[in-house]
Amino acid sequence: MSLALCLFLLLPTLVCATEIEDFKKGVVKITAQVNGQPMVGTGFIVRLDKDAAYIVTAAHVISGDSKPQIWFFPHPHQSFASQVLGIDGTNENGLATLRVSESIPDGLVALPLDPTTQTSGGETITFIGFPPNLAPWTVSTGSISGRKGPHLIFQALVEEGHSGGPLLFDGKVIGVVTEAEGRLGYAVPTAVLAIALKGWHVEPSGSDSLSLEISGADGAPMVRIPAGQFETNAEERSGTGEITEGIRHTVYVEEFFIDKYEVTIERYGKFLQVTGRTGPEYWGQIKMPQDADRSVVGVTWHDAKAYCHWARKRLPTEDEWEKSARGTDGRIFPWGNDPPTSKFTNFATFGDFALSKLSTVGSFEKDRSPYGVYDLAGNVSEWMADSWNASGNLDRDAEETVPGSRKVIRGGAWNTKDEYLRAALRTSASPTNVDFGLGFRCVQNPGTSP
Known part of the structure; x- marks a missing residue:
């Protein structure tokens, strides 16, 4: 792929623009009413069927709303109603999964999950989300700092609108962004997500690669x-x-x-x-x-x-x-x-x-x-x-x-x-x-x- 098709993001790491655009097709905007207040967060597609899309997000993004609205990248001005299939609201880093089953738009992708990669610190990661006052599907980068219990810690400018989005490394999802604390972000590892999806009877369908x-x-x-x-x-x-x-x-x-x-x-x-x-x-x-x-x-x-x-x-x-x-x-x-x-x-x-x-x-x-x-x-x-x-x-x-x-x-x-x-x-x-x-x-x- 030529360098003309690539761009520099927030950190000095080279990310191919065509590849990032393809990732965006698997990332969704989520709007919900949480405790009577509007909430904007991020989610991503883990399974794509002919008539349904299955989406993962952070539990606190949709807590209390049984039908959050979903916005897909190929149709950014049209919202789709979703159904909550499962939610773990028992802790602040819980996950949830949603299903959209009405007229699924063309051009979507299910992001590939990587539950096996072990990070040691210093790895450059990419995440996509909806931070306030920035363009939708904003692409950001950061670096892995380490772990806090089972959770991944990464250094980056993380805001509330990033919650529920994918943490990407080497072309695959290694975690779900669940919390922000200053310039530190926290993510639930994909290995934990895989266990939750199994309990919710959702089989991921993301391909091994998003190569065009x-x-x-x-x-x-x-x-x-x-x-x-x-x-x-x-x-x-x-x-x-x-x-x-x-x-x-x-x-x-x-x-x-x-x-x-x-x-x-x-x-x-x-x-x-x-x-x-x-x-x-x-x-x-x-x-x-x-x-x-x-x-x-x-x-x-x-x-x-x-x-x-x-x-x-x-x-x-x-x-x-x-x-x-x-x-x-x-x-x-x-x-x-x-x-x-x-x-x-x-x-x-x-x-x-x-x-x-x-x-x-x-x-x-x-x-x-x-x-x-x-x-x-x-x-x-x-x-x-x-x-x-x-x-x-x-x-x-x-x-x-x-x-x-x-x-x-x-x-x-x-x-x-x-x-x-x-x-x-x-x-x-x-x-x-x-x-x-x-x-x-x-x-x-x-x-x-x-």
Whole structure:
């Protein structure tokens, strides 16, 4: 990650801005009525299901209020009612857990817990909260001083609005901020939190890492797409080129990683070398290194599936592909709603095929989705895992494929017109079809070993 993406916080420690922004998606603002007075505190998500978010905070932040209000980072101006699942109000450093189960917004994350790290003092920590008179989701840093009984002590400017927030070290939660005393803060260790969550029957679901990018087994960079809903109106392109708009509906997609770029000639060549498969018919025309980073084309659906399997990945479903391209704001193209021009992506060049017709992957900065995935509008169209059916059938399932059935294709290409670059557009072809404007990329599930 480049230094341009990093920032210095309150202490001389370097923290990556993109990573901090991702942590904020797991931190919440909590407002409650405590002893007749308004209270503002912090909490963080420890478990995220399709229809519920489970949140931990300090007990005194919500004590006496059965329905505290929750504010999520992706929707900072909308509050959500919560239910108190458990609270330990018997001591000043007690914890509580809440559940929000109404229309969970997209873009949230469950923060990973670390109950095993032993701090010796001097470690730099980060915490996020809502101190008075400062911006919401303020990021602060401090250092571990030691322990007072079972509690962690850290040196930092800690205020009441930080109570209930996560104490972060090395990308994971090591404690829950529960008390402030001058320039000293106190936190309940995650090992204690884990015991409390078990008693409240809440199983943490935070991943081992909040990395936005990983490398696949083939060495290709992959981008994380968070779990959540998005709205689609899948459009169909017929064999005559006529476009029909589909039914608008909401789709839920689980978290996954997708190749940042289309599979390149160089990576596909390594696959051919290892497996002994035959390359596309133009393979003898390739000149290295100038063609290495061009997208591979002229492969069948079976070829694409075989490559992904070799790389310990799979082809994307069309819902996964569309969310990667459009995000959740309903945009028409990966870059937004502006009509495409030659500055946006590679399209409408037409003519006979030549390798020079293919742009090197990632060379059009504007053809970049909200998640940082490149070339989803133009350059080459891409094979999907799904078998073709009518867009009116909302129950699309790549696992229920019919042998020999036509396969879905998404995205525009160097040899298509501008109206075919729309992210919602879908078409199809026989799985044995070969087209010099058709390539692919792969996806993988979280936790898959490279």
